[in-house]
Amino acid sequence: MFYLIATILLNTVLSVIFKILPRYKVDVLQAIVVNYWVCVLTGSMPIGGQPFNSNGVQQTWFPWALITGACFIMLFNLIAYRTRVDGITTTTIANKLSLVIPVLLAIILYKEHDGLYSILGIILAFPAVYLTSRAKKEDNKPTALGWLALLFIGSGLLDALLNYIQHGYLHTVADESLFTIYTFAAAGSIGMVLIIILFVLKRIQLRWRNVLAGICIGIPNYFSIYYFIRLLHSGFLQSSAAIPVNNIGVLVVSTLAALLLFKEKITLLRFIGLVLSVTAILLIAFGT
Numbered sequence: 001m002f003y004l005i006a007t008i009l010l011n012t013v014l015s016v017i018f019k020i021l022p023r024y025k026v027d028v029l030q031a032i033v034v035n036y037w038v039c040v041l042t043g044s045m046p047i048g049g050q051p052f053n054s055n056g057v058q059q060t061w062f063p064w065a066l067i068t069g070a071c072f073i074m075l076f077n078l079i080a081y082r083t084r085v086d087g088i089t090t091t092t093i094a095n096k097l098s099l100v101i102p103v104l105l106a107i108i109l110y111k112e113h114d115g116l117y118s119i120l121g122i123i124l125a126f127p128a129v130y131l132t133s134r135a136k137k138e139d140n141k142p143t144a145l146g147w148l149a150l151l152f153i154g155s156g157l158l159d160a161l162l163n164y165i166q167h168g169y170l171h172t173v174a175d176e177s178l179f180t181i182y183t184f185a186a187a188g189s190i191g192m193v194l195i196i197i198l199f200v201l202k203r204i205q206l207r208w209r210n211v212l213a214g215i216c217i218g219i220p221n222y223f224s225i226y227y228f229i230r231l232l233h234s235g236f237l238q239s240s241a242a243i244p245v246n247n248i249g250v251l252v253v254s255t256l257a258a259l260l261l262f263k264e265k266i267t268l269l270r271f272i273g274l275v276l277s278v279t280a281i282l283l284i285a286f287g288t
Contacts, residue, residue, distance in 0.1 A: 003231035008249035010224035015254050018083040026213040028080045033191030034214020039184040039222040051181050061169040061179050069186025071158045088258040093132045093277050094148040096247040100125040101156025121283030124276050132273035244285030
């Protein structure tokens with residue numbers, strides 16, 4: 001139970017941080033890059049030494065770590081941007097409902113989760129995202145459906161990719177640990193290249209507040225992943241139920257945080273989208 005609660009709260013904390021960053025004029029890209037290097041340092045501590053060597057580069061999962069790292073930094077920036085523009089509730093729904101994509105691929109490719117209720121849950125997910133995107137923001141303009149669709153598809157495909165890598169290339173706990181560190185390092189390295197280019201072009205300025213913001217993001221980000229992995233291995237819930245239950249928790253708690261801290265409005269369309277989201281996740285979780 002502890003791992004489930006910790007994962008939900010830490011993911012909510014990340015959403016809140018992304019929402020308040022513009023108030024302090026933080027460059028989100030710089031903060032996210034620092035965040036990934038904080039994750040690398042934090043993940044390297046249990047190893048008792050630096051994890052980067054020629055042996056790691058020769059592992060079969062190394063190319064996948066580079067690809068995953070590139071996906072990480074693109075999606076994390078997109079989540080941060082849409083949270084600021086569309087709000088916590090809308091962005092969280094699009095992000096967390098993306099679990100339907102790996103489930104759908106599992107049905108097609110591996111003949112898994114082919115229950116009637118699971119399929120119904122997948123069907124409900126699409127109007128849930130659409131209705132949420134149609135809800136008007138404070139400026140009375142509807143949310144950009146294209147950006148939410150990109151977030152929805154991208155997050156889902158990343159989950160499916162991680163599932164494929166987990167089953168095909170990560171055979172030991174050491175492999176999982178090193179793969180995670182190398183993935184964070186790849187994301188951080190790509191981000192550093194982008195920052196150097198933008199700095200040379202005089203498009204950005206380096207500020208200490210961006211470093212501090214990155215530390216504030218990196219610590220909950222690492223432990224949200226760490227506790228989620230612990231949840232999957234704790235036996236508290238089967239993985240097929242743990243992932244959807246975790247997503248429901250993040251949806252509900254993030255929505256409450258948005259209401260209490262930022263006075264986000266839950267319009268009728270957004271409320272219907274939220275209800276459909278929770279229903280879809282429950283059907284996928286327990287309909288197999």
